[in-house]
Amino acid sequence: MTDEKHPATENMAPIGAVPSGDGVLDTGPMPTNPPRSQWREVWGQFIRHKGAVAGGIVFLVILIGVFIGPYIWTIDPSYIDIRARNQGPSLAHPFGTDQLGRDMLARMMAGGQTSMLVGIVAMLIALFLGTLIGVVAGYYRKLDGVLMRMTDLFLALPLLPLLLVMVMLFRDSLSKAFGPETGIFILMVTAIGITSWMPTARIVRGDVLALKEREFVLAARSIGTRNGMLIGRHILPNVISPIVVSATLGIANAIITESSLSFLGLGFPPDFPTWGRLLFDGVDYMQQYPERVILPGLAISLTVLSVNYLGDGLRDALDPRIRGR
Amino acid sequence: MLTYFTRRLLLAIPTLLFIGLVIFLLLDLAPGDPTAQLPLTIPPAVREQIRISLGLGEPLPIRFFKWMYQFFIVEPQVVIDSIFGTSFSAGDARVLSWQTRSPVMDIVWQRIPQTLWVVGTAYVVAIIIALPIGIYSAYRQYSIFDNVGTFITMIGFSVPPFFSGVLVIVIFSVNLGWFPSIYDTTLVVNDWDSFMQQLQQMILPVMVLALQITSQLSRFMRASMLDNLNQDYVRTARAKGLGEKSVVLVHVLRNSMIPVVTVIALGIPQIFGGAIITEQVFKVNGIGQLLITAIQANDVPLVQTLTFIFAILIVLFNLIADVLYGLLDPRIRYD
């Protein structure tokens, strides 16, 4: 249909008959703030959330510390200075040294890189899988049963044997393709990711089931929106809140799962520092050198806390209903 | 409701069979060997003999069906026999652990009490603590209490138990000497003294576990309360002249509990599954410790049976959670 059939359309005059704007019949107080760009607005709301700002700053400091830090503090984290073993904090080693004389500050930074990456990447995998499966299960009725039973299956799968199988099947090819350290990283992260998407999937599915019944979804269909777009434009943005929460908890969960795997002897190799591994190694020395548990413990907790507050703020900022207030 | 329940139960059977198959294949694929923990002084030929005597020589499908048969046919018969003194199961081979060469289910039964004592108590304690915290945090959102609560629960969530566990042992067992660091599973509670002893040895592990569970539950509770506090019916209740206490604790709570109760129900399989690390740290030797030692020893029958029981519980409690949801929320009807 073209406009030619209705030549009037383009230059239709406003209906002057209806007073509007400042007219008598304007309906009460309306938001009067000037319109802002969407992302500016999100940002504006975000920086007004005190917790989020504090969390963001801490998170940023940690990120900078572990990723930029090594360029400033250039000691090799695996360099062994055997004469300097088990030292307390000093100028030469601000965080002290470990039982082989490796510099703890350098190890904390190297460990932080791995831990942060594990947290973020595993979370992203879990989030992607969880959202995908949740949305598909919620949106396509026919797949719901199968997908939800699959979630049950994954809930029941034991992580450790799974990890062993993955190590056996993929380690060699991965370390050939990416080098041994990246290879094991990919394995760990995938294993953690694919064993922790289930809660997200459940929550997202529940929300999608409810959303699907909302009228705007029907409205979208009535204006010719295809399924893919419908999910992308209408469903996903409306489940962002549970997804953000899952992301927050996901990072924490991944970091902690990794450290628990160290405890069970299946985490990263002991010469591959991560915060979880450093914490685990430090536990034996807790009484002699308390800083060895306090430092990595603090790093993990701070990260988790900051991510949590960051998530709170992000969720509020992404929700236009809250944002307007 | 009843038909819904039975329908879901029937559907659960193929699901479980499939899960069983997947677990079986996964464990079969996993590298490792039941003789790995034996000293290297035992020569390879002997190891091979041991493997054959464990039944590892048989082809995969036979092993799978044997296991399924034993699990679903023989083991229930054994239970019936032990209750009624019958002898249906006589002569049938049961699922045997490779480590102990004894029936897997017997070991599992042996482990359940301590797991329930410790993990179960922790769960109950956590619920008792988490709910009030969640309720009050939501009622006074963004108050000091709420902020401090958030802070502590997030810390609780972020500290791995292998650290917090050892920390409390060092503080309370080593330095203060108040509580034992090792859980005595042989303790029989039959009088006040032994009960106190049991309490003493439970306190530390329960503390560590409850901290984690509380952290998560209180977040759920808070969110759910927040959802309900601004509902219209709350205003109606106030307009009736009800006190704040009954408004919050009767009207709001009842509604907020609906999702939380199902979350709690879904957590129950975890109780039976044990808490691997906490049990290990405090030597509680419950189901979690059983699973991890079995995995380390490549005790496949034990691992697959435990995992499968866990799968059954998950499927079952998923169902229970759904049913509970329907019971608690009169709006939901399953037929």
Place this chain on the structure above:
Amino acid sequence: MLDQALARIENLRVEFETKDGTVVGVEDVSFSIRPGETVAVVGESGSGKSVSSLSLMRLVEYGGGTIAGGRMIFDRKDGQELDLATAAPDLMKTIRGNEIGMIFQEPMTALNPVFTVGKQLTEGLRVHMGMSKDEARARALELMKQVRIPEPERRLNQYPHELSGGMRQRVVIAMALACEPRLLIADEPTTALDVTIQAEILALVNRLKNETGTAVMFITHDMAVVAQMADRVVVMFRGNKVEEGPVEQIFENPQHEYTKALLAAVPKLGEMTGKPLPEPMKLFGAVDQKIAPIPGENRPLLEVRNLTTRFAVKGGFFRSTVAQVHAVEDVSFVINKGQTLSLVGESGCGKSTCGRSVLRLVEPNSGHVWLDGKDIIALGQQGLRKARLDMQMIFQDPFASLNPQMNLSDQVAEPMRNYGTHKGADMHKRIEMLFDRVELPRNFMRRYPHELSGGQRQRVAIARALALNPKLIVADEAVSALDVSVQAQVLNLMMELQAEMGISFLFISHDMAVVERVSHRVGVMYLGRIVEIGSRQAVFENPQHPYTQALMKAVPVADPHRRKKESELNFKPIPSPIHGLDYEPEPSVYRQIGEDDHYVLITDSGY
């Protein structure tokens, strides 16, 4: 009637702390209510009606508001006067629900979904009157009878969702009345309900007032309801009282500009009597408004034949279909180009389903739909998508049908993006044009739905429906949720568009006055069937089916001299539309009335 006022509000001011600073909900309001009197508080959305009433209950505090000034003197049972604005919370507890009862706007959400009706009813009784469980229950039963709920004993054990909207509202009223309050505040108790239930409830409140001498503060924006109920009227505008007076005076001799505008915006049943074609409303204060009848064309655009839509009721062991909801049953009608057909009827009679079936948003079971000669039912998914270029829908609830996460320009742009009809700057220009067309400021384009008033939202929905230049728009209760004045604007807008662009409307509504205003033809639905269909004039001026007649009778008239008595109303409860699988409904057979195409169903409709 005593002269002594029961409650006096003096210079009330209420403020809310928000992130954007302090918002004044009520600026300066004073009025009083005497015992046995009904004071209607009218005014537009956001004018502070609810806030005033909530302040009287001291419930604003729980919504984040503070009473920043003024006094609210309440005459207590013992004759002592009390300033509610400063009363202690404990004292307020004994007043709320006991001496002042309140009926809330939304019957659907005002009840706690997880407690039985009985429990919620007895709660107040036990707190205030110290009754035992059995006593309270007996009293509750009495109350249920008083509000005329059928089968009261069974209802006490039911949950709110098991009752219909009207029944729920009556439960809320019973709750408010439980302790025989001396002041009853009713905050828009009927806005969300359809005429028949509304009529019942209004009659009930009136009866109670007469029987117990309770004073009533009745909040509404529906002038017809005011005319039915009020002794005195308080008109509010933007947080202030602008006019006050006896009901007759307000209707006959309004003083304030706003009151006049309000009255002008009310569509009155019978206004169109004698006019064959619909025409826009005369709006107050509007200069050079062209009011011309809209003729339309005499060519059919949409033809619906024997449309039937049923919903499966699943159950049993294998979740098989055990019964069906006969939502739309053998419905046929024709809409001409540029004309409007209205469907009216009680809640749940299948109007929305019918509209959706035409667009195939719900798959009909059988029947035919031709749009401009194209067989819609026969189309595949691709064809259907294409066909929807020509037919659009405006949904019942403007808020629900807009995606809360998308800004307005994206929402309006979406259909164009979907079909690729316009792109880039071209599309942008068209969006601006559409915004202008529906009278939305262009700087609203980046706003989100929640930042708009109901009327503005509905205009967005209209703009979206217009974006593709459709030939047919199904308008499902497009104005039901709106204020009278906004409603008038939206109605006029729709009619203007129809006149200019030749759009046809399938207009679904339960508001008879609105239907009378906009339609060329009217179909009355009952239990899935059209029981009467014909030109608007024929159906309204010469209703033939008994249901149509009852419906007409229930419509409140915006004239205080023509109040309806409860005895005039006579509604039967609606039978269930659910039937077993083997139920074979008879085909709809119609009898023609007179010369025009005015038909009445002669098949048994269940009424």
Place this chain on the structure above:
Amino acid sequence: ERGADGHLNIIYWQAPSTMNPFLSGGTKEVEASSMVIEPLIRFDEKGEMVPMLVSEIPTVENGGVAEDLKSITYKLKEGVKWSDGSDFTAEDVVFTWEYCTHPEGGCAQSSYFDGVASVEAPDPLTVKVNFTEPKPFPYTAFVGSESPVIQKAQFSECLGAKAPECTDANFGPIGTGPFTVDEFKPNDVISLSANENYREADKPAFATVTLKGGGDAAAAARAVLETGEFDYAWNLQLAPEVLEKMEAAGKGEVVVAFGTSVERLHLNQTNADSSLGPDERSVFMNGENKHPFLTDPAVGKALSMAIDRQLLVDVGYGKAGKATCNVLPAPEAYASTANDDCLTQDIEGAKKVLEDAGWVAGADGVREKDGMRLSVLYQTSTNAVRQDTQALVKQWWNEIGVETELRNVDASVFFGGDPSSPDTFQKFYADIEMYTNNFAGVDPEAYMANWRCSEIPTPKTQWQGSNIQRFCDPAYDEIVTEMSKTADLETRGELAKQMNDMIVQGYSIIPLIHRGGQSAHAKTLAGVKMTDWDSELWNIADWHRVE
């Protein structure tokens, strides 16, 4: 007096899973069962034989061992009773042999009966073990805690495939030892009480014993050394400074005993290049397919010289380790002294050795020769101490120009024999691997025989075999044969040293640390004689309480 000292608390952080050492050959099971069932002869803390159920140790001199070395005859002590009160007889001993050698039984200790043709019981107190070949060291069957005697009456229904079905017997064997099982909770806790029928009337001093399992080494050590909840803790492989700190609390002491365990590096003699197919990678092909550089003794020598063994001990083992240069460090009669130079680190020397052999440093500091880089993959099982060792060794090797990539594998996979896994130590898909091995008892004959050419694991044998580094020297095989025919202890000692030196100087194995067992007991517990030759609990009958 029996039972006078009350209760004894023992903690084994790895809990025993059965009390039948024939069904599970794990150390923890063997040790736990040694409180209940006994062999005829045990080894004491010095590795010397102590008669337990026999009146004296049979030798050629006293006629107990046949001149042709083809049989040995034990005289059982009189009056020994099983804990159920029945008599201990030669029939029980014969039955034990039948039980463990049953082809379907999968007996974990059946190697103790290798070469045993038959066991006879000419009379109730005489047991005669006949060998198929002359056996210069005949003290294998029924000697040491891994080869105890079980009661015929209890196990007669449990032969072969039926063995696992006798759960009650496996969990509570009737024995001749000082204690009997009251309750056995697999992998958790064992409750025992004094055996009423123990042959020494005043022993054991403890009335009851609890052997608790679970946790980790640190927790076990803490329970004995710091909180005093337990009296004895086993296998405390902990960082030396941690253990010292705990010991300083004053509640208990750490005891160490050395046996034959040596932590060593195995240098793969075959090519383990990952680009090779499964039929070639790490497969021994009679001298073909040799490792590109690890077969060069200069490289092995340099690798060995670069290591500071004492430092490894200090960092990871403390009291429980000694630097060593021999795969066969004990007993003394067999320990060579020819290689002791390696005890001192010599980085410069190592560099020179490589330099002389033509390995010169390339641009990145890694030495090369003929385009071959000295780059090794060094693997071991996952274990904190081993990873520290790896890290240190890697650093030293880097210093001498050897590039090192580290890998560690989960112990259950590494030591598991799953032929489909690429990570088992037998498959050896790496250049160098590190672990500990030892031999049971005091005779190294079988142990040294491990490195015969025929013992090399290959795909054909499903990678079974004990010659892990794929060492093959016909001369070595000859000495093995010679030793199996030599009865004279001194000559046997010489032969063993010769073999040790061949292996060590050929640099197919680089010994690092002679490891001991490390346990802790409360100060109030006396009588502990820690040994690594037998069960640590071998003399639990003598343990008692002191103030």
